[in-house]
Amino acid sequence: KSKHSKYDLVVIGGGSGGLAAAKEAAALGAKVAVLDFVTPSPRGTKWGIGGTCVNVGCIPKKLMHHAALLGEALHDARSYGFRLPQPENIKHNWLLLRQAVQNHIKSANWVTRIDLRDKKVEYINAFGTFKDPYTVQATTKKGVKSLTSKYFLIAVGGRPRYPSIPGAREFGITSDDIFSLEHDPGKTLVVGAGYVGLECAGFLKGLGFDSTIMVRSIVLRGFDQQMANIVMEAMMEKGVQFLHKCIPKSVAKNPNGKLQVKWTNSTGQEFNDDFDTVLFATGRKALTRELCLDKAGVMLARDGEKIETVNEQTNVPHIYAVGDVLFKKPELTPVAIHAGRLLVRRLFGGSKIQMSYENIATTIFTPLEYGCVGLSEETAIERFGADNIEIYHSYYKPTEFSIPQRSIAHCYLKVIAKRDGQQQVLGMHLIGPQAGEVIQGFAAAIKCNLTVNALLNTVGIHPAVAEEFTRINITKRSGKTPFPAS
Numbered sequence: 001k002s003k004h005s006k007y008d009l010v011v012i013g014g015g016s017g018g019l020a021a022a023k024e025a026a027a028l029g030a031k032v033a034v035l036d037f038v039t040p041s042p043r044g045t046k047w048g049i050g051g052t053c054v055n056v057g058c059i060p061k062k063l064m065h066h067a068a069l070l071g072e073a074l075h076d077a078r079s080y081g082f083r084l085p086q087p088e089n090i091k092h093n094w095l096l097l098r099q100a101v102q103n104h105i106k107s108a109n110w111v112t113r114i115d116l117r118d119k120k121v122e123y124i125n126a127f128g129t130f131k132d133p134y135t136v137q138a139t140t141k142k143g144v145k146s147l148t149s150k151y152f153l154i155a156v157g158g159r160p161r162y163p164s165i166p167g168a169r170e171f172g173i174t175s176d177d178i179f180s181l182e183h184d185p186g187k188t189l190v191v192g193a194g195y196v197g198l199e200c201a202g203f204l205k206g207l208g209f210d211s212t213i214m215v216r217s218i219v220l221r222g223f224d225q226q227m228a229n230i231v232m233e234a235m236m237e238k239g240v241q242f243l244h245k246c247i248p249k250s251v252a253k254n255p256n257g258k259l260q261v262k263w264t265n266s267t268g269q270e271f272n273d274d275f276d277t278v279l280f281a282t283g284r285k286a287l288t289r290e291l292c293l294d295k296a297g298v299m300l301a302r303d304g305e306k307i308e309t310v311n312e313q314t315n316v317p318h319i320y321a322v323g324d325v326l327f328k329k330p331e332l333t334p335v336a337i338h339a340g341r342l343l344v345r346r347l348f349g350g351s352k353i354q355m356s357y358e359n360i361a362t363t364i365f366t367p368l369e370y371g372c373v374g375l376s377e378e379t380a381i382e383r384f385g386a387d388n389i390e391i392y393h394s395y396y397k398p399t400e401f402s403i404p405q406r407s408i409a410h411c412y413l414k415v416i417a418k419r420d421g422q423q424q425v426l427g428m429h430l431i432g433p434q435a436g437e438v439i440q441g442f443a444a445a446i447k448c449n450l451t452v453n454a455l456l457n458t459v460g461i462h463p464a465v466a467e468e469f470t471r472i473n474i475t476k477r478s479g480k481t482p483f484p485a486s
């Protein structure tokens with residue numbers, strides 16, 4: 001620390017990555033400040049400390065997904081002997097769910113503030129911008145304060161993007177608003193078929209709302225496309241509607257309060273329909289423009305938006321970045337947290353351990369979950385060639401689906417491995433109940449160089465979904481049918 005700098009580390013952005021880094025740095029003895037400021041959404045939604053995950057991301061999403069699963073379980077419960085009202089008499093109350101979710105978030109915000117105080121991290125509810133390479137200006141309602149520091153960490157994350165069509169910002173909402181919406185969403189159009197779009201449409205349908213997804217090109221770009229299509233088919237089976245190869249043109253409010261959306265398909269044909277809610281899940285924009293990075297000399301990546309780093313270090317050696325602002329890195333909470341912690345251990349703890357962005361597991365919390373780790377089939381073929389990989393696959397029947405006669409049509413898994421030797425596993429994909437819980441352990445196994453041989457020598461847990469991975473023996477190459485014996 002030079003004699004002019006007040007802090008060892010100033011973190012801009014109090015979300016997943018920023019808070020993890022700040023707390024770890026303070027624990028290592030550094031003097032740390034975190035700036036966090038939430039600009040309200042175009043609709044006016046705002047929230048407290050903790051960033052996207054806690055307030056408008058993973059946490060409220062998982063809670064609403066769980067609510068939708070409970071609805072499904074209630075229906076199943078009848079066939080397991082519970083005496084419940086007829087399905088049409090079981091009603092869900094959006095406002096009660098919204099309140100419960102928001103209460104949970106508020107308590108998480110509170111716990112975060114206490115935690116920062118206990119860990120001696122200075123929290124400043126202010127918007128940060130660079131004044132020069134060693135000074136950040138913190139703008140609060142009361143005024144502007146300059147903070148000098150030895151190191152800076154940019155962890156500002158991103159916010160939803162709106163398409164530039166009439167009415168989008170005025171009448172549309174995004175994931176920033178849905179979890180605190182003050183009325184029930186009603187008939188909803190979700191524009192965008194990335195994972196945020198699919199998850200939102202999935203839980204809304206599960207809670208009883210008419211839900212439609214508008215897909216511009218493909219579903220779940222970047223994910224294994226065979227799995228993505230099965231996820232989509234499973235959602236269709238549950239009643240989510242898909243508008244394929246369509247783009248929105250405008251959103252307008254009818255005199256009756258409904259939102260009229262106009263769109264075109266790939267042949268230019270025009271359509272329109274009325275909805276109660278239009279949710280844009282058309283990707284996210286990193287919040288770098290607002291930071292005045294030019295004053296610090298930090299360069300943006302070639303997309304003009306994100307930051308390219310080498311081991312989280314920007315082109316300005318004492319300025320670092322983690323989380324969703326990083327160029328071509330997975331936008332996931334545990335990724336931001338892990339990278340942030342490892343970084344400050346290197347800065348303040350003498351560690352040499354670098355972050356690995358390879359083989360990071362993730363789960364899409366659609367009604368039937370999709371968990372995966374490692375390579376997609378497309379990427380494996382691209383990297384190794386179709387002749388050098390083996391793909392094992394199977395449909396399976398979760399035991400608990402049998403009594404309520406739930407559809408097993410989309411319960412499917414796939415293991416992608418090198419073809420030679422012990423067959424090192426390159427990717428694992430699972431669609432089914434609790435996929436998130438299942439795939440986490442296998443991600444650890446892949447870190448330990450899991451092979452197909454080892455997988456097949458693992459004794460399964462019966463009856464569990466995860467055991468299906470220990471039984472895979474049908475390769476795509478064999479052409480044998482991957483359906484379980486009935």
Ligand code: FAD
Pocket residue numbers: 012013014015016017018035036037038039049050051052053054056057058059061126127128129155156157158175196287290291322323324325331332333334336
């Ligand atoms: P953020 O958590 O976004 O935090 C950045 C913070 O910085 C924000 O509070 C922001 O307001 C603040 N900020 C921005 N600019 C400034 C500034 N100039 N000055 C001061 N403060 C500023 N990930 C998962 O792993 N699992 C999931 O299930 C999952 N579900 C998701 C669901 C949704 C709907 C969304 C939108 C995201 C989801 N994610 C999920 C992604 C996850 O939320 C992000 O990857 C994670 O929050 C990124 O952390 P971060 O630290 O980079 O940024």
Ligand code: NA7
Pocket residue numbers: 162163164191192193194195196197215216217218219220221247248281282283284330331332
């Ligand atoms: P993604 O994964 O970037 O998906 C955005 C989706 O929106 C995708 O299907 C896009 O289609 C579609 N899109 C983008 N722009 C438009 C317009 N203008 N009109 C119609 N459709 C459009 O974003 P998410 O919000 O799901 O998630 C972003 C990250 O946040 C994700 O990595 C998570 O970690 C959290 P395309 O495939 O480009 O044709």
